[in-house]
Amino acid sequence: xxxxxxxxxxxxxxxxxxxxxxxxxxxxxxxxxxxxxxxxxxxxxxxxxxxxxxxxxxxxxxxxxxxxxxxxxxxxxxxxxxxxxxxxxxxxxxxxxxxxxxxxxxxxxxxxxxx
Amino acid sequence: xxxxxxxxxxxxxxxxxxxxxxxxxxxxxxxxxxxxxxxxxxxxxxxxxxxxxxxxxxxxxxxxxxxxxxxxxxxxxxxxxxxxxxxxxxxxxxxxxxxxxxxxxxxxxxxxxxx
Numbered sequence: 001x002x003x004x005x006x007x008x009x010x011x012x013x014x015x016x017x018x019x020x021x022x023x024x025x026x027x028x029x030x031x032x033x034x035x036x037x038x039x040x041x042x043x044x045x046x047x048x049x050x051x052x053x054x055x056x057x058x059x060x061x062x063x064x065x066x067x068x069x070x071x072x073x074x075x076x077x078x079x080x081x082x083x084x085x086x087x088x089x090x091x092x093x094x095x096x097x098x099x100x101x102x103x104x105x106x107x108x109x110x111x112x113x114x115x
Numbered sequence: 116x117x118x119x120x121x122x123x124x125x126x127x128x129x130x131x132x133x134x135x136x137x138x139x140x141x142x143x144x145x146x147x148x149x150x151x152x153x154x155x156x157x158x159x160x161x162x163x164x165x166x167x168x169x170x171x172x173x174x175x176x177x178x179x180x181x182x183x184x185x186x187x188x189x190x191x192x193x194x195x196x197x198x199x200x201x202x203x204x205x206x207x208x209x210x211x212x213x214x215x216x217x218x219x220x221x222x223x224x225x226x227x228x229x230x
Contacts, residue, residue, distance in 0.1 A: 004157075032217055043119070043205055043221035090158070094217045101146065101209045101217030102170070105158040 002027045002093050006106035014114050015083050021076040021109050023091030032094035033074040034103065035065055039087045047089075050074060061085070086113045118142065121206050121222035128196065129230050136191040136225045138206030145210065147189040148219065149181060152203040164189065196229045203227075 003026045013019055025031055032051055036044040048059025055067040065076045074091060088108045095102040119140045128134050140147060146165035150158045163170035164183035171181075178200075180192040189206055203226050207219040 034218065036221075041223070043121075043223040044207075044219075045221070046218055049218060101148075101219055102160065102163065103217070103219060104160075107155065107157050 004106035012112040025093040034092040119222035133194040138189040140208040144208040148207040150205040
């Protein structure tokens with residue numbers, strides 16, 4: 001069965017500092033990997049996704065993530081955090097069977113940004 | 116309207132009530148999903164409807180009953196709920212995974228409180 005681990009429940013960074021959010025997955029084949037962001041009272045918005053090809057993927061809002069098969073990781077990074085990035089971030093792995101998407105999500109990392 | 120719309124955004128109900136959550140997607144997708152989001156837990160996939168599949172999480176109690184009359188509308192019928200069912204219920208849609216990477220598009224959620 002597929003699974004996702006986000007080891008950091010809560011992270012605090014200063015505005016302008018760099019950010020890395022960790023994600024480890026378990027999946028038997030090449031996974032589809034996603035990072036979503038959720039602001040308070042909102043649904044989830046896709047930041048970026050890895051499907052195949054280049055292991056460094058660029059997303060919206062200046063985020064990027066690197067797929068490392070040897071480490072089963074898909075960490076999210078941003079070189080300079082803005083106060084508006086404060087939110088909860090979810091990593092997800094997708095099944096490649098069937099016609100519907102069956103994403104398994106991690107428990108999320110809450111990001112706090114100090115000014 | 117565009118995207119995925121959920122109504123109501125907030126719902127308070129007693130344990131003996133019957134209510135329904137509604138989801139509508141305007142993206143032309145052909146798969147729809149219900150997820151449950153509880154505090155400190157991963158998002159839990161409850162139900163999936165797609166052209167060729169209906170997937171149910173066997174751990175979802177029968178007091179939750181989905182209905183998908185067409186590819187644009189999804190309902191979650193609720194009856195005799197328990198206080199532990201209080202959560203944010205998220206609807207999502209996607210294109211058929213065979214022609215897409217399976218990205219989910221989420222609504223803003225329906226916050227359910229069971230008294």
